[in-house]
Amino acid sequence: MLIRFKKRFEKIAMGLLSFMPDEKEVKKLQDTINEYESNDKWQLFLWKHEEDVLGAIGVYLDEDSQTAVVQHITVNPSHRNMGIGKDMVNALKNHYGTSYEVIPNDLTDKFLQKCSENSNE
Numbered sequence: 068m069l070i071r072f073k074k075r076f077e078k079i080a081m082g083l084l085s086f087m088p089d090e091k092e093v094k095k096l097q098d099t100i101n102e103y104e105s106n107d108k109w110q111l112f113l114w115k116h117e118e119d120v121l122g123a124i125g126v127y128l129d130e131d132s133q134t135a136v137v138q139h140i141t142v143n144p145s146h147r148n149m150g151i152g153k154d155m156v157n158a159l160k161n162h163y164g165t166s167y168e169v170i171p172n173d174l175t176d177k178f179l180q181k182c183s184e185n186s187n188e
Contacts, residue, residue: 069124069158072103072111076120080111083123086141089174099125099139111139112162114155121146124155128167135159135167137175153182 072080081100084090090099103111103125114122125139137159142151156179160169171179 068115069112069155069162070115072113072123074104076113079120080113080123083113083120083141083143084125084139086144087139087174090139109138110135112155112159114142114151114158116151122151122155124159126159126169127172133167135163135169137169137171137179140175140178152178156182 077100080103081096084096084099090096100111103109108128108130109125110128111123111125113120114124122142123139124137124141126135127138128135137156140152140155142155156169163169169179
C-alpha cells in the first residue's frame with residue numbers, strides 16, 4: 068500500500084533512499100529528505116506491507132507540463148525481485164490518475180521502462 072511520507076518514518080525513508088546510487092552520503096540524504104518535507108512539489112511515498120515499510124518512491128511535480136517525475140525508487144534489498152517496485156509505480160500512476168503523467172528522470176528511466184515492458188506481457 069502506498070502511503071505519504073511522514074516525519075515519523077524519516078529514518079526508514081533515509082535508509083531506503085541510501086540504496087540509490089546518488090544518495091550514499093548522509094548530508095545528501097538529509098538534504099533530500101528535507102526537500103521532500105519542505106517543498107510541496109517534491110512528494111515522497113512509502114510502500115507499506117502489513118507493518119513493514121519495504122520501499123520508497125519520490126516524485127517532483129512539474130505543474131507546467133503536468134508530469135510527476137520519478138526521482139527516487141528503491142526497495143529493501145531483501146524484498147527485491149518480488150514486484151514491489153512495479154507495484155509502487157502502478158500505485159503512483161493510480162494516485163495521480165489523469166492529473167499528472169508519471170515519467171522517469173535519467174536515474175529511474177531504465178526501471179520504469181522495465182515496468183512498462185512487463186505490463187505488456
